[in-house]
Amino acid sequence: MNPAAPTIVDPLVGARMFVIDQSRCIGCEACVQACEECGTHRGQSLIHLEFVERGATTQTAPMVCMHCDDPTCAEVCPADAIKQNEAGIVQSALKPRCIGCSNCVLACPFGVPKYFALPDQMMKCDMCYDRTSVGLAPMCASVCPSQALWFGTEDEFEETRSGQLMHEFRFGNQVVPTKVATVVADRTAGPVDVMTADDAPRWQDDPFGLGDG
Amino acid sequence: MPLDLRAVAIASLAVLVVLVGVYLGSGGLRWFDAALAGYLIGVLMAVFATVYRYLVWLQRPPTALMNKRGWESFRSSGRLGRNAIGFVGLVGTNLLTQGFIRRRSTARWAAHQLLFWGCILAAAVTFPLTFGWMHFESVGQDGSEYRAYLFGVGTGTFQAESVVGFVTFHLLNIAAFLVIAGVLVFLYRRLRDPGALAVEREGDFLALAGLFAVSVTGLFLTASSLWLDGAFYSFLNNLHALTVILGLMYIPFGKLFHIFQRPANLGVHFYRAEGELGAPQSCRRCGEPFASEMQMSDLKTVLPLVGFDYRTNSGGSDDPAEPAGNYQDTCPRCRRASVTLAQCARVGGFG
Numbered sequence: 088m089n090p091a092a093p094t095i096v097d098p099l100v101g102a103r104m105f106v107i108d109q110s111r112c113i114g115c116e117a118c119v120q121a122c123e124e125c126g127t128h129r130g131q132s133l134i135h136l137e138f139v140e141r142g143a144t145t146q147t148a149p150m151v152c153m154h155c156d157d158p159t160c161a162e163v164c165p166a167d168a169i170k171q172n173e174a175g176i177v178q179s180a181l182k183p184r185c186i187g188c189s190n191c192v193l194a195c196p197f198g199v200p201k202y203f204a205l206p207d208q209m210m211k212c213d214m215c216y217d218r219t220s221v222g223l224a225p226m227c228a229s230v231c232p233s234q235a236l237w238f239g240t241e242d243e244f245e246e247t248r249s250g251q252l253m254h255e256f257r258f259g260n261q262v263v264p265t266k267v268a269t270v271v272a273d274r275t276a277g278p279v280d281v282m283t284a285d286d287a288p289r290w291q292d293d294p295f296g297l298g299d300g
Numbered sequence: 301m302p303l304d305l306r307a308v309a310i311a312s313l314a315v316l317v318v319l320v321g322v323y324l325g326s327g328g329l330r331w332f333d334a335a336l337a338g339y340l341i342g343v344l345m346a347v348f349a350t351v352y353r354y355l356v357w358l359q360r361p362p363t364a365l366m367n368k369r370g371w372e373s374f375r376s377s378g379r380l381g382r383n384a385i386g387f388v389g390l391v392g393t394n395l396l397t398q399g400f401i402r403r404r405s406t407a408r409w410a411a412h413q414l415l416f417w418g419c420i421l422a423a424a425v426t427f428p429l430t431f432g433w434m435h436f437e438s439v440g441q442d443g444s445e446y447r448a449y450l451f452g453v454g455t456g457t458f459q460a461e462s463v464v465g466f467v468t469f470h471l472l473n474i475a476a477f478l479v480i481a482g483v484l485v486f487l488y489r490r491l492r493d494p495g496a497l498a499v500e501r502e503g504d505f506l507a508l509a510g511l512f513a514v515s516v517t518g519l520f521l522t523a524s525s526l527w528l529d530g531a532f533y534s535f536l537n538n539l540h541a542l543t544v545i546l547g548l549m550y551i552p553f554g555k556l557f558h559i560f561q562r563p564a565n566l567g568v569h570f571y572r573a574e575g576e577l578g579a580p581q582s583c584r585r586c587g588e589p590f591a592s593e594m595q596m597s598d599l600k601t602v603l604p605l606v607g608f609d610y611r612t613n614s615g616g617s618d619d620p621a622e623p624a625g626n627y628q629d630t631c632p633r634c635r636r637a638s639v640t641l642a643q644c645a646r647v648g649g650f651g
Contacts, residue, residue: 109640110647126495139637148640162606163599165366166561167357170501178499182404183558186565188572190362193591194599196610197639198632205403207394207565217498250647256639258627259612271646281635282612282627284642 102240105214105225107151108270111235114147118227118236125226126217133201133212134227149235152177152199152212154266160191160200175266176216180209196258256281307355314351315344326432327452339430342545349552354560361605365598370567373574383570390566411485418478425471473522476515483512503555510550513543583631590631600628
């Protein structure tokens, strides 16, 4: 998607969209608890939340399914078990079909699908489709105190938040457009380049620029 | 999608094999029941479509490679015998008793077992009858005693009014009750669970509706002959035949195709075991092993075939034509960390 392209408007969830701004995450784990309450996978938390490098940074890494336009997980599934519905939601593996091979777990560029050994199945975030399909926020976004996980319209975003919405990520040579947006300061700089970020200085470690003085 | 002529040829051959089997097994059609010809046509169409779809499915790059690797892992040198025993065990635990469903939900497992064994029982009766492989003849003239013949060979006799006779003549009714019970449990869940409804696909209800229709119309036949002096029997017979034929033809196109896909799970067990014996794949970022090198290598083979290029130049090469690494060599945990760090770098301050 080019930077000037309009925000994806989902006919089933109105103009509302799911936004993840990892930089806002405070690691409280409210989302992890709330995720277990999702009607489509009760009792299993499918959101990821980890420390990036506990000794080096306070940054935590929350991750939901980004619902790629062309999902890698679905393309590498030998059982053809991962389907995208008409709203663009990439659903959990179809239970009768999933053969538990973990191809999706290993191929997803965002590291999202989870393999559960006992039922021998993959499960993943389906953006709380029971809620978002009727205009409600996903469970995780409904409890996130820092609004790192956020659900609303583009107008609401512009009124209440800083930054711009970005729907594209780059992984090496591969650009991956997603339905879920993230936040960047300037989207004209192109997709979020995941491979070049590891060595970049982290503003959170010196948010007021005190290290320079 | 263009017609796959190779798959058409093999599917046609499968139909021919069934026809030859019918001819030979029914004593040159001597025991073939012409009243069941409609069912046979339904079976032949289902065989053709199922074989065709299976072969086309096997051609998808990830499916083809997993299929190849599954068999290779099964035949792995030195472990064929052990794998063969393991295969029998897996058929029991995964395909027949389906413990993986029980670990998700006991109610779901019970419902699926009812459907599964009901369908198995129905198929075990219907197919041999339709193919003329099995038939019954009365012993003597008074119709009180019957003998079952399998491929024209007589088996034991039984009294029509005995328990054995009752069960034998009602096997399809028993199957229908099993299936209906399973359908009702699944329907109860699907209609009451908002989560299940949200991710509902039309095929979920269609499959249940089809199984229900086949079972109920079958029971109608029994009801007509036992309690209604055969009223509406001809109509009900046609109705039942229609539901069965439509049901058979639905198998390759709908949710029930998982009957043929799901056994691939057995190959995955051997693939995983083979991978654990080989070298592990270490993460390019944290250095920790996170998968088998074999599976990651297979994924990196498949990804370009399905339109993805996760190669990277970050390893030092300046030539885009010679990428130095692959993002796929990153473990899932480090992928999540890298996405977060990349996003944070692009925010540049409090969001």
